[in-house]
Amino acid sequence: MVRAIPNLEWCDEQSYGRTFEWLGSIGHFTARHIEHKNRFDVAIELDDVTHLKAIVNNIRRILDLDVDIQAVEEDLRPCFADITLIKTGLRLPGIWNMFEAGIRAVLGQQISVVAARKLVTTLVAELGQSHAEQQLFPLPQTIAESDLDFLKIPASRKQTLRNLAQHYIDSDNPDDPQQWLTLKGIGPWTVDYAQLRGLSDPDIYLGSDLGVKKASMKSEHHINPDQASPWQSYLTFQLWSQL
Numbered sequence: 001m002v003r004a005i006p007n008l009e010w011c012d013e014q015s016y017g018r019t020f021e022w023l024g025s026i027g028h029f030t031a032r033h034i035e036h037k038n039r040f041d042v043a044i045e046l047d048d049v050t051h052l053k054a055i056v057n058n059i060r061r062i063l064d065l066d067v068d069i070q071a072v073e074e075d076l077r078p079c080f081a082d083i084t085l086i087k088t089g090l091r092l093p094g095i096w097n098m099f100e101a102g103i104r105a106v107l108g109q110q111i112s113v114v115a116a117r118k119l120v121t122t123l124v125a126e127l128g129q130s131h132a133e134q135q136l137f138p139l140p141q142t143i144a145e146s147d148l149d150f151l152k153i154p155a156s157r158k159q160t161l162r163n164l165a166q167h168y169i170d171s172d173n174p175d176d177p178q179q180w181l182t183l184k185g186i187g188p189w190t191v192d193y194a195q196l197r198g199l200s201d202p203d204i205y206l207g208s209d210l211g212v213k214k215a216s217m218k219s220e221h222h223i224n225p226d227q228a229s230p231w232q233s234y235l236t237f238q239l240w241s242q243l
Helices: 049-063 069-079 098-107 113-127 140-144 155-170 177-182 188-198 210-218 232-241
Strands: 009-012 015-022 025-034 039-046
Touching (some): 039 049, 098 113, 098 177, 098 188
C-alpha cells in the first residue's frame, strides 16, 4: 500500500488492482484474497481478449502465486539466527512489465520510498493515458518525447529516463536488462531492482541497497546471501520488511 501509485493502482489489506496495457490491449483488474478458501478472485476488464491468457499469467506472476512459499522460508532459515525473524507468507510483489520497473527504479535511485512514490505519481498524472476513471503507465514514446520539466529531479536523471524510453523504442530485445548498463545513469542496482520486480527473478540480492544494508547491520546474525540462493530475492524482501 505504501508504494501504490494513485489512479494507476489500488489496494487494501485484502486486494490489489491496477490498470495495464498488453500488446495494444488496455484494461484493468482487481485481485481479492479469499483467505478462508486460500485463493484470489480476479476480476478483469479488457477492450480485447486476444491476449487474455498471457495477461492472466502475468497477474499470477506479479502476485507471485506459483511459488511454494513454505519451502522458500525453510530454505531461508539458515540466513537468520531466529526463525521467528522471518515474516511468513512474504512474496515478491511484481511490477507489470520491465519498462515500468525500470522507470520506477530510475526514479527511486538514492531517495526514500515516499519520495520515489511521489515522483512516479507525478509522472503518471502528467503523461499517463486516461482509462475509465484511472490512468495507464506512460508509454516509452510519450516519455522519450517529453522534456519532463514537471519532475523535480536533476537534468541528468531526466535524460536517463528518456534514454531508457528510447531504448524501448529502438531495441529488438529491450527487456534484457543487461543491455541497459550501456545507458548513462543506469547501474547494477537499477538493473537488479528491475529484474527483481519486473521479471520476478527469485534470486536477486540487493546488497548495495541502503535499506538492505541497514537491516543486515541490525541483525545479530551474519547475513550470508549465498545461503539463500536460489531465493535471494525473498531474502531481500525479508530484510526490507524488518526496517
